[in-house]
Amino acid sequence: MALALTGCSAVTPSKAGSGGDLVLRVQGMPPATDKPALALFKKQVADFEKANPGIEIKGSTTVFDPLTFSAKLSGGNVEDVIKVPLTEPPRLIQQGQVRPITGQLQEWDHFAEFNPQILKPLSDPAGEVYGVPQNPYAQGLVYNRDLFEKAGLDPDRPPTTWPEVRTAAKAISDRTGKAGFVHESKDNQGGWQLTMLSYAFGGDLQREENGKYVAQFTGEPTKKALNLLKDMRWKDDSLGKNLLNNQNDVIRQFAAGQVGMFMGSPGTYRLATTQFGMEDTGAFGVAPMPQSGGDATLTGGDIYLVPESTDKKHTEAAVKWLTFAYAQPQYSTDAAARQAEALAADPKSAVGVPTLPVFDAERQAAIDAAIKPYVNVELEHFRPYTEGLSSLELKPEPPYQAQTLYTALDPVVQAVLTERDADVDALLAEAEKDVNSKLAADQK
Secondary structure, three states: OOOOOOOOOOOOOEEEOOOHHHEEEEEEEOOOOHHHHHHHHHHHHHHHHHHOOOOEEEEEEOOOOOOHHHHHHOOOOOOOEEEEEOOHHHHHHOOOEEEEOOHOOOOOOHHEOOOOOHHHEEEOOOOOOOOEEEEEEEEEEEEEHHHHHHHOOOOOOOOOOOHHHHHHHHHHHHHOEEOOOOOOOOOOOOHHHHHHHHHHHHOOEOOOOOOOEEEEOOOOOHHHHHHHHHHHHHHOOOOOOOOOOOEEEEEEEEOOOOEOOEEEOOOOHHHHHHOOOOOOOOEEEEEEEEEEOEEEEEEEEEEEOOOOOOOOHHHHHHHHHHHHHHHHHHHHHHHHHHHHHHHHHHOOOOOOOEEEEEEEEHHHHHHHHHHHHOOOOOOOHHHHHHHHHOOOEEEEEOOOHHHHHHHHHHHHHHHHHHOOOOOOOHHHHHHHHHHHHHHHHOOO
């Protein structure tokens, strides 16, 4: 899930740069606060421009904002390469708002070696591919190893079921005074996290019916998931005092040692350390998503697409940039090693944090070996996650208008966390009715 930050308010049209170069405007430039990643981005730009004379890259720190994105895209007020969460491609493809790039991608030598599971949500029914992924992930349970020890829990044996999470959260809360578990609840992230929790209980929040998508919030797995949160809040008092949180809020609190557990991916390590100054990095632990009958976890990531408004020349340049900046480093052992070495030069960087493989397992093993000399994170603390993930089904986010679902579910989560007598069944039924009216209108 992209962080809900505010990007640039306007984008100037593509044009020729100095000396007649084609200027390619690309999202994905890291913020100034992430110095290692920004330095790497700038080096990539310099290397790309050297290898592709006549193309000038203009980076943008604009990030996805669900409240403004659609209007900007419809108005052509976006860059030539846009970065969106995995919730968005199916809708954008269906509505013809992004360009197919299969032909250009096939010119890259290793296109056929992409992991088909990674490309599936980026493709249309005919097999046309529309995007390139960056750092795909699967959600798990992030936990503070130090708080586990202080609560009498074994940090090398994190919870594997949600009843175990509940028990551990209460122990942490009772024995340390910290929030045992925190669930995000605003900026669409409450609905997003309820989705992953529902998956773990065996549920789905959307289904296809007669060729159209409809919400299904009232299934028993989703009710059980919400009632678990309700019990942890009102019976156990293990969710802390800050109940209205987005991802930034939770990771900031976690980095400060105030949170025992939350649902997140290994990639939150970078946010905790580089953006929020987590000093005790040895306290960071991550496990597979605990289960209660679903044997599944939510998968996602950042996706780079080319808007329909981008002309042919800029599209061709865009695909060259995407394969160079995002596909090649995830395939090439040499490129991966160079990137890892460059990142490791900064003591605040994070090298070796696990991600889902974009290519096959053999290629991922080669990448892991190539970057091993530069790894500066404690891989043992990620081992529960990497060893346990293979037993879970990887489920993408709801395929149609996921952000609409999340917007409706945020108030449901908030009510459960802030109102002792919240009626879970009624809240879910009302949200389902509201979303289905919107989905029906959008699919006429």
